[in-house]
Amino acid sequence: MKVRQSRVLSKLKAGGVVHLASILPEPWNVDLLGQLGFDGAWVDAEHNELNDANCSSLAMAGKAADIDVMVRIRKQGYADYFRFLEVGCTGILVPHCDSVADAEYAVEFAKFPPLGRRSLGGLGADCRYGMVPLPDYLAEANSQTFIAVQIECLAAVEAAHEIAAVEGVDVLFVGPGDLSLSLGKPGQTRHPEVVAAIRQVAQAARNNGKHWGLPVGSIADAQFFYDLGARFIIYGSAKGLLIKGFKQVRQEWEKAFHQSAI
DSSP, X not given: OOOOOOHHHHHHHTTOOEEEEEOOSOHHHXXXXXXXXXXXXXXXXXXXXXXXXXXXXXXXXXXXXXXXXXXXXXXXXXXXXXXHHHTTOOEEEESOOOSHHHHHHHHHHHSOTTTOOOOOOOOSGGGGGGTSOHHHHHHHHHHSOEEEEEXXXXXXXXXXXXXHTSTTOOEEXXXXXXXXXXXXXXXXXXXXXXXXXXHHHHHHHHHTTOEEEEEESSHHHHHHHHHTTOOEEXXXXXXXXXXXXXXXXXXXXXXXXXXXXX
């Protein structure tokens, strides 16, 4: 038996562009994305309630649909860097990785030796409950999981080259919302100063042979940042699509019945 192979990493290594979407923490969301051809699902434990049971169900859905599940962790303790990997999620997204020390800490507890010193449970879903031979599991757990670190402030941009050089970091992931706040341009993700900062991150990734990406709100933005070298792109949000859909339904209702919102 082997550890499940990461679809995201396989596609990045082949030079492709990875497409993930932000989901509600429901297994059917993951299954749906898999059936539609997405490469992965992103679920957020930093800003939302998410526990091991939730993630275990999401990871199982990802295995069944053969897509990756990436969790943005909370950074409350060292176990947050590997606990979601043990239940079968493929990647972690580390928020506010502002320094080399932050990046090294992530690798230390998300990777097994010789890269790090991740704690060995040995009976999780990721090693098929202990049925993957230990030497194979240790090697494949390192090679088939990924660490994406978020660059979300000016300090992180200035340290991007050093962060990208950390062995074990796979993706520099720009957080355009917080980055725009840090630069005094809240919400202006295409402002020249914000784009200039993103270009610095792109160059840091390129110089160190790493991938980079970000979430986008439109296909035009996806194309813009793809042209700058982004190959790890989140486009599509379950909450955003629900809001958009319900707004349209309400507008149609008001038009048909001449009834304005109260």
